Amino acid sequence: MGKLALSVATFSLAMCLCAPAKAEDTISYKVVRGDTLIGLAEKYMLRTGDYRIIQKRNRIADPRMIPVGTTLKLPRALLKFQPSTARLSSVKGQVTMIDGSTAKAASSGLLLAEGQAVKTSGGSFASLLLEDGSRISVPSNTDLKIVRLRRYILESALDYDFQVDRGSARSKVAPLKSANDRYQVRTPRAVSAVRGTDFQTRFDENTNRDFAEVDEGALAVGVKSGETLSVPAGNGLAVNADGSAITEALLPPLNIEGAGKLQNDISVRFALSDQKPAIRVNIAKDAGFEEQIAEQIVSGETADFGNLDDGNYFFRARAISANGLEGLPATYAFKRRLNSVSGTAGASDEGWVFKWSGQGRGTIRYNFQLFKGNTDGPAFVDETGLTEQQIILSELPDGDYYWRVGSVQFADGETNTNWTPLEKIIVASN
Known part of the structure; x- marks a missing residue:
């Protein structure tokens, strides 16, 4: 990798591999046997008569006799393209x-x-x-x-x-x-x-x-x-x-814990625990971020991209310094498979009614679990493979219970499960 040169008088950033920035508007050409300025102009320049400009700028005495190996500088604006x-x-x-x-x-x-x-x-x-x-x-x-x-x-x-x-x-x-x-x-x-x-x-x-x-x-x-x-x-x-x-x-790449996990909730979210003044976050369909689909500058603890289509994506984050410079990127691959589930519980004349609903593609089956007293041991009730979106438990002994519903999704040859948070109910006889 060559060095770059930058002149801030006009803030120009230029390569120092061959020529200084002032020469960037010319192309170098090394003369070979048989070359003449008129011949070169006829072949490469927009106007043959502009050979005189090349002669003057390169201090060529005779346009028909140029020493072999001479390097000519030809202005780009004069060249055929x-x-x-x-x-x-x-x-x-x-x-x-x-x-x-x-x-x-x-x-x-x-x-x-x-x-x-x-x-x-x-x-x-x-x-x-x-x-x-x-x-x-x-x-x-x-x-x-x-x-x-x-x-x-x-x-x-x-x-x-x-x-x-x-x-x-x-x-x-x-x-x-x-x-x-x-x-x-x-x-x-x-x-x-x-x-x-x-x-x-x-x-x-x-x-x-x-x-x-x-x-x-x-x-x-x-x-x-x-x-x-x-x-x-x-x-x-x-x-x-x-x-x-x-x-x-540039600030170093951020370490964003859990950034590569499966995203199956309604909103695609990333927890940004390593806080900087601000973070630029992007999502793309490719690792090169040429097919970008979303971008944010986040100053809080969470980047929320809403409901994205199912697919395979890449997430990139760059910490922004106090001077406004964007840091080195941290890039993570993640899968998006919408498989959300939420539920409610309530008492009725028939007993305790647990209802839920879910969103997602493919075949969905539900698991229902109810724990008595605590969640350390096996479930008091554990029903799997449910197609209905409710269950009624008519007789529950008094006590404290914790329940949750899991949505098991079968799509694209893959299986993934998403659980609701554990929620508590108290059963007490009247």
């Missing part, structure tokens, strides 16, 4: 594709081109798959514009440039094959250019600050004073409105 595309691989909720003054609802599989934009509303998510296999996850409340999406004729170099005007974008960048390939994401004060890494860029409208959090790689950060700040892997950076920078270690 083939348009590339970005495919919406996942869409959930209200996602809009914007093309100039035209806006339309986006759907999975839609191809996006240079100059178009994606807008997600609250509770909506999208993922983009690029030609080289790189992916961009677009969470809720984000405006993402495709500034540049092209493959140059020269060396088939890729040029991907995205702009986040609101919200955030997480990029998983495929290792670039050419030193001239470029992948960058802009925020109001940032241009983040990386190779083969997983990083997030954000702009927070409330605090008017830009953020970058990198799980892999290393950053070298240059600030206005000329000082260089080292930001190693597992660290993050925030830039204030005045251009000053804050760097700090």
Whole structure:
């Protein structure tokens, strides 16, 4: 993994593998035998006459005689290219594709081109798959514009440039094959250019600050004073409105006990016992979190996602520091199989009536248990395989009792049981 360089004068984040940030708008080309500037311009440039610009910038005396091995710098803006595309691989909720003054609802599989934009509303998510296999996850409340999406004729170099005007974008960048390939994401004060890494860029409208959090790689950060700040892997950076920078270690992954357990109650809930100022939590259908379905920022003890469809999911949590930087992720796989049950008990002329109701797919059978005195020993009444949703016990000796109902679900070749909490009744003769 190469180092990244960041200039906070304009808050630009750029790779230091080949060329400094100022040279990022050019492509390098090494001259081979037979090359001339006019020939190169005819083959690779939009206008043949622009060879004079290349001659001047590279200080070439004779455009027809260039020493073999000379490295030329060719401005990207002058080069021929083939348009590339970005495919919406996942869409959930209200996602809009914007093309100039035209806006339309986006759907999975839609191809996006240079100059178009994606807008997600609250509770909506999208993922983009690029030609080289790189992916961009677009969470809720984000405006993402495709500034540049092209493959140059020269060396088939890729040029991907995205702009986040609101919200955030997480990029998983495929290792670039050419030193001239470029992948960058802009925020109001940032241009983040990386190779083969997983990083997030954000702009927070409330605090008017830009953020970058990198799980892999290393950053070298240059600030206005000329000082260089080292930001190693597992660290993050925030830039204030005045251009000053804050760097700090990302908070470690949270240990969330029980996060991988089966979720069978009506609401999918996670207990967040390891409290931080706030925690960002996400649920997705895939481990890469490209098919996100829910996101929250939680400051309490519980993350409640409501009633989700049955399925296999992934839960991710990131602790947020006092400076607003999101920590390293803790990710858990869990199953969602709705199998809820609740019950009531009451006395009647026929005896004690216990009723219950349940929700869930597949075949459901119920277990009823009644314990006398305490729950340490075997049940006083233990009925299994019930299809009815009530039981009447006509004769119960005086005493204290504890009861519960279990819902046994048979679905998708699996069996799971969910019990109501133990509840107490007191039987006393009149």
